[in-house]
Amino acid sequence: MNRSRTRAALGALCSVGLACLIWEGFARSGLFAPALAPSLTLIVSALGRMVLSGAMLWHALYTLYRVLFGFVLASAVGVFIGILMGRFRRVERFFVPLVSVLMPIPSLAWVPVFILWFGLGNAATIALVFYAATFPAIFNTWTGVRSVNRLWIRSAEAMGADERALFQKVVLPGSLPFVIAGLRQAFARAWIAVVGGEMIAATNWGLGWVIFDSKEFLNTDVMMASLAVIGIIGFTFERLIFQTIEQRTVSRWGMVKTVRG
């Protein structure tokens, strides 16, 4: 366990180091003017400056607020609808066409519409995140409920489980691998949506807004620093939250293989 962790950490260090080297080479190659492709030292010092002034913290907090608000709402709604679709034919017939048509529309395509509806600010971005995250949650939960092993249902029924017990004690845990996969995918989409949404719909705060705003003043070091923060936060969520949940539940139960690295 410990050894494989160390190995994974070493692997991560190598790949990040390599990416930094390539960037540095690119920055110094003269392909673009230095103002457009800042070197690592400039990026790091911009990052340090923003962290120390507290600005970065606020930008990140605003973004996190928007993404979590939308994501949690989308998860609750998505899992709920997905389960109903998996259990009841009529609900399924109603939602399948709707989901199939709405899912392929890129969430960013909705930004202008949402701005008209909600104005610039938090509401439009949150709506966007909600839109982006709901469909993967619905779709995966629905698949998960349908894939619950029939023998589990039969065994439970033979042991006297009623509809409610069946649902709570068999269908829900039985579809958990899919639900977790769905939430993971939903978060990834939400994260993309929040940054994209902030670029257009946000005012004054948010990581996406900083990047877009920096373009006006050619602050490429600030842009790159914010991009790095976006990457780090996304990675932290994936690692700390989803991977931990997975390890404590479906991996522990042998329902999915543990992924390392």
Place this chain on the structure above:
Amino acid sequence: MHQIELRNIALEYASTENHVTALQDVSFSVEASEFLCVVGQSGCGKTTMLNIVAGFLKPTKGEILIGGKAVTGKGLDRGVVFQDFAQLFPWRTAQRNVEFGLEMKGISKEERAEIALRFLKLVNLEKFARSYPHELSGGMQQRVAIARALAYNPAVLLMDEPFAALDALTREEMQRFLVDVWRETKKTVIYVTHNVAEAVYLADRIIVFSPHPGTVKAQVKIALPRPRDTLSVEFLNYQKEVVYHIVERK
């Protein structure tokens, strides 16, 4: 009074393209505490029959009486063990799997744990109470499944080839073990298998099914004392007799 009685059971699987008459006019009965084995070629309707007795399928014709009363659905008077190891709930430990039926009955937590541990002990798995199914071997998982089916104390145990997916050595061990458990708990058992030696080893009586449509073809009473010597002449003669009924043309 018979413990279980099937009266003129028929079942047709009706899909859009074709109708399969899986069972036709199946009648037999099982006495209390009897160990009944059902054998027959693949596709002769053994699983279908068991699913009807368990209440998972409704017969097209006929009725089933348990303890003299007609039953139509599932019930806690019957415990079921399937062939597939995957019947255990992977998200529950062995003990919590065994507790499931007791939970449905509304038995308190302490009592549940106590009963579950008692049945895990019966199947020699008390040390693995806290293991998850994927941490157990196939034979161990089937033993947990048996403990689970026994724990809520059904009068009847229905088993569909529970040891078919095990290797030969483990299977023999499990058969010996099942006879012990059966003698200790005095359950009425219907045990489906296509392994004739297994049936002769386990059963008080064997019912032979013939296919297309599935129906009862012969009955063989096994009058051998237990534990049975699988190499004795009598044992082999019984085996021959059962095989003869299986392969003989109508």
